[in-house]
Amino acid sequence: MNVDLHSHSSRSDGVLPPAQVAARAHAQGVDWWSLSDHDETSGLAEAAAAARELGLGFIPGVEISVTFCEQTVHVLGLNIHPEQPDLQTGLAGIRQIRFERARGIAARLQDCGIAGAYEGALRHVDNPQLIGRVHFARHLLEQGHCKSLQQAFDRYLGEGKRAFVPMRWPDLASAVAWIHAAGGKAVIAHPGRYRYTPQQFDALFDAFKAQGGEGLEVVSSGHTPAQCDRYARVARAYGFEASRGSDFHAPHIPRTELGRVPQLPDDLMPVWRDWV
Known part of the structure; x- marks a missing residue:
């Protein structure tokens, strides 16, 4: 299965x-x-x-x-x-923490000379309450500030980088x-x-x-x-x-990709045993 x-x-x-x-x-x-x-x-x-x-x-x-x-x-x-x-x-409390972090990331990117990052990240968000680092990374990639999403984290958004906001x-x-x-x-x-x-x-x-x-x-x-x-x-x-x-x-x-990871070892009890 x-x-x-x-x-x-x-x-x-x-x-x-x-x-x-x-x-x-x-x-x-x-x-x-x-x-x-x-x-x-x-x-x-x-x-x-x-x-x-x-x-x-x-x-x-x-x-x-x-x-x-x-x-x-x-x-x-x-x-x-x-x-x-x-x-x-x-969960509502966590989403508020995420919103505050997003404002902090935008401010730090502004200090790096990248204006309008919050509004740019929102263009990649279906749910504004869940704006996160990956949405800022997509904006940075779209605007040519990096060549890949990973590079956005390596340059700006990863732990210890210029736009990183600890949580x-x-x-x-x-x-x-x-x-x-x-x-x-x-x-x-x-x-x-x-x-x-x-x-x-x-x-x-x-x-x-x-x-x-x-x-x-x-x-x-x-x-x-x-x-x-x-x-x-x-x-x-x-x-x-x-x-x-x-x-x-x-x-x-x-x-x-969905469904492509290896199967569990046979001797382990699946967490879904009571549901499937």
């Missing part, structure tokens, strides 16, 4: 509307799919309706930004009830609590992306387990085979259920 529980639409930092992401998942042979936009659930109704028409299994999700050991970590909430009040209040997201315990209040399971997304020491990773997994976190995204488009093996071992050691996701944002990026 082809299950992909991590993807994004234009309601956050993806480029396709939710219904088009559903259509692409179906065309790529996905059987069960989750839309998990950053800190936003407004695309889930459209996604669910499109999935029903296509005969595509759908699991409503969200990807929540948290701060742990001074770094940003993403926690997936899977099979949530999107309108649950605690979840919506928490203080909610803590890990809050995100897990919001997900559980909404009836979902909490899953640490793409752990291979975090630049932690072994001791910090142990602290992350220990805290997540203690707070009732259920899962780990073992297979992700951003993971090397060695990392998939490493996080499969972590899942076994902690008793985490395992998830699988492409982290799809846009077409024509082969490594993040």
Whole structure:
């Protein structure tokens, strides 16, 4: 069974509307799919309706930004009830933080001699509440200030660069609590992306387990085979259920295409076992 529980639409930092992401998942042979936009659930109704028409299994999700050991970590909430009040209040607070950061990025780009960056980034945003660094990167690329999105981060938007604005997201315990209040399971997304020491990773997994976190995204488009093996071992050691996701944002990026990541190891318990 082809299950992909991590993807994004234009309601956050993806480029396709939710219904088009559903259509692409179906065309790529996905059987069960989750839309998990950053800190936003407004695309889930459209996604669910499109999935029903296509005969595509759908699991409503969200990807929540948290701060742990001074770094940003993403926690997936899977099979949530999107309108649950605690979840919506928490996400609204994060969106306000994102708005304030966007204003700060624009001001720093202005100091770099790049005027009108906020308005330019808005041209690439379907949901103004979710304006983020990738939208500024698309504006910088469009205006010729860089030759690729990666170069925009390397020159301006990446950590420590001239237009980088550090963030203080909610803590890990809050995100897990919001997900559980909404009836979902909490899953640490793409752990291979975090630049932690072994001791910090142990602290992350220990805290997540203690707070009732259920899962780990073992297979992700951003993971090397060695990392998939490493996080499969972590899942076994902690008793985490395992998830699988492409982290799809846009077409024509082969490594993040929907439904194309490797299958989970056979001995791991899939996080979707009770839903599919």
